[in-house]
Amino acid sequence: MAHPSTEQVWDWLDTIPDPEIPAITLTDLGIIRDVGWDGDTCVVTVTPTYSGCPATSLINMEIETALREHGLERIELKRQLSPAWTTDWMSQRGRDKLEKYGIAPPQAAGGPDKCPNCASTNVEKLSQFGSTPCKAQWRCKDCLEPFDYFKCI
Amino acid sequence: MTQQSDPKFEALLRLGDNTLILGHRVSEWCGHAPVLEEDIALANTALDLLGQTNLWLEYAGEVEGKGRSADDLAFLRDAWDFRNVLLVELPNGDFGQTIMRQYLFDVFNRMNLEALAKSTDTRIAEIAEKAAKEAAYHVERSEGTVIGLGDGTEESHRRMQDALNILWPYAQELFITDEVDEAMAEAGVIPHPKSLQDAWDAEVRAVLAEATLEVPEAHFGHRGSGKDGKMHTEHLGHILTQMQWLQRAYPGQEW
Numbered sequence: 001m002a003h004p005s006t007e008q009v010w011d012w013l014d015t016i017p018d019p020e021i022p023a024i025t026l027t028d029l030g031i032i033r034d035v036g037w038d039g040d041t042c043v044v045t046v047t048p049t050y051s052g053c054p055a056t057s058l059i060n061m062e063i064e065t066a067l068r069e070h071g072l073e074r075i076e077l078k079r080q081l082s083p084a085w086t087t088d089w090m091s092q093r094g095r096d097k098l099e100k101y102g103i104a105p106p107q108a109a110g111g112p113d114k115c116p117n118c119a120s121t122n123v124e125k126l127s128q129f130g131s132t133p134c135k136a137q138w139r140c141k142d143c144l145e146p147f148d149y150f151k152c153i
Numbered sequence: 154m155t156q157q158s159d160p161k162f163e164a165l166l167r168l169g170d171n172t173l174i175l176g177h178r179v180s181e182w183c184g185h186a187p188v189l190e191e192d193i194a195l196a197n198t199a200l201d202l203l204g205q206t207n208l209w210l211e212y213a214g215e216v217e218g219k220g221r222s223a224d225d226l227a228f229l230r231d232a233w234d235f236r237n238v239l240l241v242e243l244p245n246g247d248f249g250q251t252i253m254r255q256y257l258f259d260v261f262n263r264m265n266l267e268a269l270a271k272s273t274d275t276r277i278a279e280i281a282e283k284a285a286k287e288a289a290y291h292v293e294r295s296e297g298t299v300i301g302l303g304d305g306t307e308e309s310h311r312r313m314q315d316a317l318n319i320l321w322p323y324a325q326e327l328f329i330t331d332e333v334d335e336a337m338a339e340a341g342v343i344p345h346p347k348s349l350q351d352a353w354d355a356e357v358r359a360v361l362a363e364a365t366l367e368v369p370e371a372h373f374g375h376r377g378s379g380k381d382g383k384m385h386t387e388h389l390g391h392i393l394t395q396m397q398w399l400q401r402a403y404p405g406q407e408w
Binding site: 048050051052053054081082083084085126127128129130131133137151153 | 191278290
């Protein structure tokens with residue numbers, strides 16, 4: 001039976017926004033690890049960002065819904081824990097979109113390189129944690145705006 | 154009885170119950186922490202711990218082979234079937250005591266998970282690899298907060314010292330080793346608890362010194378442990394009445 005190519009499925013997945021940070025897509029986030037066909041079943045392999053992230057089950061539902069809308073009937077979602085998700089897998093496009101949205105993208109140095117609002121490098125940490133498991137709270141000491149920083153893990 | 158059940162099932166319950174009970178305790182702070190940032194940080198820490206719980210208990214249920222889910226294990230067991238250490242079931246105390254307990258556990262959790270990531274059991278290794286990254290982040294925060302409060306004001310210092318005096322003997326329980334640990338360590342499934350003690354001791358003592366806190370003189374640790382289920386404090390039952398009441402009152406309800 002003819003079925004859409006895996007490239008086509010990747011393209012569809014690339015349009016699904018992250019439920020908690022809708023500025024970026026699931027593929028930007030780097031959590032879709034594989035797409036393949038097992039007979040006429042489309043197998044999508046997803047890795048969780050944080051083991052307790054409440055968005056994980058919602059993400060699975062959104063993938064299934066989106067693929068069904070594109071006419072796929074047999075879909076299998078696989079959970080893959082290893083290798084563990086890292087922010088290194090986030091796309092450059094995703095990083096750019098995050099910054100534009102007001103969230104400082106992850107940096108290997110462990111903190112934002114600049115304020116996403118005014119680009120000042122004069123920033124300080126407020127808390128290692130933020131509004132979602134993947135973010136921390138920082139503040140710009142020049143424009144005085146608090147902002148989210150996407151934790152680097 | 155411990156001797157009759159599968160040691161791998163027991164070992165997984167110990168991992169899952171530690172994170173479940175501590176996760177629940179930490180979540181009790183939600184809406185009550187001294188400042189918003191700390192409230193959010195504690196809630197996120199609890200969330201990570203509960204996420205880890207789900208992975209451990211899900212696997213425990215599979216190993217047991219009686220069709221029990223992670224939820225069944227969390228919500229439908231009684232106090233004597235829990236395998237967590239006493240440290241995690243103690244009441245939160247003040248914010249300082251909560252942070253001190255978190256720090257003592259976080260360092261152990263990170264070291265244990267790093268070793269578990271090399272387990273001969275692939276599933277355990279995969280869960281540990283994931284969880285170790287979260288635990289390392291937890292240590293970063295609790296360590297900084299212990300130092301900040303220990304080497305802080307007169308009052309924060311006194312409270313942190315009081316917390317350490319209460320919790321230090323309990324922390325020794327993390328390294329108590331029984332026949333389940335021996336069997337599983339022998340098989341390369343888990344690290345021998347004692348093998349983690351020196352590194353834990355060195356790291357924790359260095360941080361406590363930086364926090365200007367004194368490790369209590371008493372070298373005793375609790376002889377018994379919650380990990381074999383033979384002993385728990387009175388506090389565990391109280392946690393379960395809160396944590397389990399919905400499933401007990403309305404069996405089978407789903408989110």
